[in-house]
Amino acid sequence: MIVMNKLRLFLFISVVALASCKKDNYDGPDSGLSGKFVDEATNELVQMDIIRGTRIEFVEHGYANPQNQYMILKNDGTYANTLMFANTYTIRISEPNFIPIAEQELVIKGQTTLDFKVTPYIRVKDVNIVKNGNKVVATFKIQQNVINNVQKIGLYAHSDSRVGEPMRLVAAEQQINAVTNPATVYTLEIDLPSNSTQLKPGNDYYFRVGALIGVGGSKPNYAAAVKISI
Amino acid sequence: MKLNHIKYIVLAAGLSFAGCKRVLNLQPTDKLTADAIFGDPQGVKVFMANLYYQLPVEDFTYFRGGFNQNGGDPNNGGFAPAMETDEAAHSEFGDFVGDNDFQWWDQGYKLIRDVNLLIDYIPTLKIRDDEKAALVGESAFIKAFAYFALAKRYGGVPLMKQSQVFDGDPEKLKVPRSTEKQTWDYVMELCDQAIANLSATKNARRATRWTAYALKSRAALHAASVAKFGNRITMTGDAATQKLVGMDAADANGYYQACIAASQAIINGGYSLFKPSPANPTEAAENYRSIFMDPNVATNDEVIMIKGFALRGANLGHNYDIWYTPAQLANGWPHPGRMNPTLDLVDQYESYATPGQASPVNTRVDGNVTDYNGFNSATNYIRFNTPNEIFANKDARLWGTAVLPSTTLKGVPIIIQAGYVKPDGNAVIRTKDQITIGGTTYYTYGAPDVSMYSGFDTYGGNNTRTGFSFKKLVSNAPVINGWNNSTSDWAEFRFAEVLLNMAEAVVESGQGDVAAATKALNDVRKRAGHTTNITLTSENVQRERRVELAFENKRFWDLIRRREFHTEFNNRFLHSLLPLQDLRALPDIKYIFVRVNVPNTNTKTFQPRSYYRFIPGIGSNGLVQNPQY
Incomplete structure (x- = not known):
């Protein structure tokens, strides 16, 4: 009896409380x-x-x-x-x-x-990233499409293919802070023994070259990442 | 059955008559009216006490969740604001600056409304004119404190100069954001109002003229830095174009001037450093620490304002002792040892042998202090006779701030050891192990049982993983197992900070008295046992701030206001120092040290948008959001 009453009370409250509700008629995020x-x-x-x-x-x-x-x-x-x-x-x-x-x-x-x-701020061109002895060496050219200074260039390494300036285990960066010549070949290298806790021998890592323009709030431009076994 | 019918009727009646007017017209009996409170000077006093409680003081109860994090559920894992800077690592967590951290919006405007209500009533109070002036000054001080806390978080904010009256139209209550410059100028104006009306009699427990000057010194320095270093970042979007965030570099000198003048007023006003001339560094370390164990010892000279923590167990106690006392002294509390000062901070302390420069802890014969790749048996490490001999000549404040390996706290030697190098040259690091050589057993963590050491074992997350534990703000009394049992008071404004504010304002602006600023800088160093004066440079002042004000929740704002956070924290690892016993040296007892990244952590990056917090509730308040949120 008590259970019945409780149930009835519950139903009653539900009916009263839900009386004004209507299933909303908006479409879902389709x-x-x-x-x-x-x-x-x-x-x-x-x-x-x-x-x-x-x-x-x-x-x-x-x-x-x-x-x-x-x-x-x-x-x-x-x-x-x-x-x-x-x-x-x-x-x-x-x-x-x-x-x-x-x-x-x-x-x-x-x-x-x-x-x-x-139009990307910078095109990173003619990229060549190779393992050379105890180093990973990247050579590349950059072509800038605005007159601002190029702020920095970098070679970034990570175990994940989505490597980049914000997501890296090791970086070799060079501050430029100047307008660049598209014919200049830049070389950046990461020394493997001195980064042995981050880049462990025998594993595969992704390397990617990037360049950042000196425009406030801008993000770096890149070439595609390259997978190298070290 | 009949009873049930009645129940339905009563319930139905309750639901359907909920809108009746008569019920709502009753005066609540559990609330006091404004007239009842403000009509009585005692009521004003009680009201004022509540305003002080709401002040955004970044004290022992200030965590990422905000202020007064000791009521309700104080369990936040002991993740202190210092752990969002380079001062400390948490023994377990790897978190960094998050969007929701340190928000103070609703509470800020609640405090401002409360003060504005009081301000409305002051003219009607039946008290003497000098008492009225004091209330006017005190209200201005509280309001200035509140707007400073808002400005440094959000930039330009809506300025509620008077209390608002609700006439049924919520649109009329909406006030748009002022520019960041207008907001800082309002903070300055309120400080001046407080200075003009408050008493010059020292009182560390209520606002005085000196407290208001100290607030102005701090706020003006913040504003000046935002203006001067604003060009280190670029803000885009509506908030930036409308100048709701950011200021022009040309505005910097005016604020620096205000900081210099306010600081100078305090210097002339009879404040001085606590025990300014110690006989030796050991004494200096104890003098320094005693200010924080009980700031009341220094209210005649150094401490300008105190926030008290008076009652154990209630919302008026705090949790620094349970969270941060080294594991060996936990006294039954299950989660001690969470504040781990970083090697990055320790490196900043000068050596008495080389005044005027940071003295990175040198562990190797070749002097390399930038290799964090870990122990290498081929490397030639310097061998030391004790686990803390390596810090022998370091600034006294290091010894007063951090628990160094095998130093004594509350009469107990705190064992912090990361491992050992076996006689064959193989190291066992951060692994529980033991080895018996010649009848003596050696333990990786320096002692056989987890209750007998405080470092590197991951057990319970209770041991330091940087090689340092925390001393500066923990008390000397035994830990009481339970929440909110610490009652040490918080020194909110110290004369040392004022001196360093002035030194910074002079060196950054090129205005003011260079000789006085140089003296201010060196006075602070002298109190720490230094005997050689150094020159006034930006770098010297910043290093001095870092070591003198460490763990007083200043570093976070220094990185913010000087726009250094995003360059200091760009994929940055914090660092540890691993003390290892070198068993290759047996029978001699020797220790070596290895500089490493803090174990089990990732890099930290500060996003430029975090220079300003996001403004909550844009959907209803209609304010312009800060950039990139």
Whole structure:
């Protein structure tokens, strides 16, 4: 009897409390945005960082004081967010590694594609990374597409393929702080014995060359990572 | 059955009549009205005590979760603000600066509203005019303190100069952010108001003219640094273009000037360093430490303001002793030893042999202090006779701040050893092991049982992994097992900081009296047992700040205001010093030391957006968010 009463009481409360509820009639996040960043001149993908790299900033319309939302990019310059609400968005890219482009409004409905044609601040070219005795040596040229100084160049190593300036076990960097000549061949090397706790002999590591332009808030440009067994 | 029907009826009635007017019109009997509190000077006193409690003092109870983290559930693993800088590593955690750390938004505006309510009532109070002036000054001081805490976190913030009145339209209550410059100028203005109205009689427990000067000295230095070093980073976005974050370099000198003037006023006002001329470094180390064990010993000279921790067990005690006392002295508390001063900090302390420069701990015959790859049997390490001989000539403040291997705390030698090198040259490091040679047994951790040492064993996360344990802010009394049992008081403003503020303002701005600033710098060093004066340079002042103010929660803001965080922490490892017994030297007892990255940690990187905290609740308050959030 007591159990019955409790149950009845519970049902009663439920009915009263839920009386005003209605299943909401909004669609779920069934849309998405994906695409790639392509170098306008070469049609190659623009290399990115997965952490602390260029991000896509998007603002959903229809709300007062909306918060900015961010998408990170893959190292190879592609991106995808497959769970977004269908709506109109403002898409902008702040603090990138290419010459800034204008923000745009975009209607996202279903899986939408948006590619960006950009000019990277720096093209890292003619990259050659090899293991040479006790060293990993990288040679490369850099071609800058703005007049600012090149701040630094670097050779970065990590056990993960998404290696870069923000994600590295070991770095060999050189401060440049000058306008560079596209014909200059730069050489950077990582000495393996003196980094033996980080780069353990017998393992595979990824090496990637990058260069950072002296524009406030900008992110480094890269060539693709190379896997080397040491 | 009938009873049940009645129950339904009552319940239904309760639910459906909830909106009745009469019920809500009753005056609550568990709340006091403003008139009841402010109508009585005693009520004002009680109200004031509460305002002081809310002050954003970065004390023993300040953690990443914010202020007064001793009520409710104080268990945050002992992760101290110092561990988000290069001062210390946690014995277990590897965390770094997170977006939610050190937020103080809602609480800040709550305090400001409370002060504004008091300010509204001051003219109506039936008290003497001098008492009114004191209240005006005290209110301005509290408000200045609050806006300083907001400005250094968020940049420019909404300035609530008067209390707001709600007339049913919430839109009218929304105040946009002022620029960062306007915000700092308001802090300066409030400090001046406090200085003009407060008494010149020293009192470490309530705001005085001197406390207000000390606040101004600290705040002006922060503002000046943000202006001067702002160009070390680039902020983009609306907040930056509207100048809600960042200031022009041209604004720096005005704030430096304000810092110099405020500091000079305190110097002229009869404050001095506690025991300024020690006979020797040993005495200097004890003098230094005694200020922090009980700041009340120095309220006549050095300590300008104290926040008291009076009641054990309640919200008025703190947890530094249980968290940070070395493992051997845990007294039954299960999680001691969490503050591990880094080798990076230890390196900063000068040697008396080489005044005026950092003295990195040299472990090797070849003098290499940058190899962190670990023990190598082929390397020629310097052999020492004791586990702390290597620090022999180091600044007294190191000895007063950190527990060095085999030094004594509360009468107990604190054993910190990372391993040994066997006679065959193979090392056993950070592994529990023992070896018997010639009838004597040697232990990797320096003693046979986990209760007998304080270093490197990962047991319970209770042992240091940097080679140093913590001394400066822990008491000499036995640890009491339980929450909030420490009642040592916190020195919020010290004369030593004021001297270093002035030295920095003079050297960074080129304004003011260089001779006086040089004397200020060297007075602080002299109290630490130094006998050679050094010149006033930016580098000397910063090193002095790091060692003098270590663990007083200043380093985090120094890195922020000077915009050094992102360059100091770019994929950075913090470092440890491994003391090893070298059994190759038997029968002689010898120790060697190895510089390594802190074991089981990853690199730390500071993101430039973290120079400002994000502003909570943008969706409803409509404020411009800080960059990159």
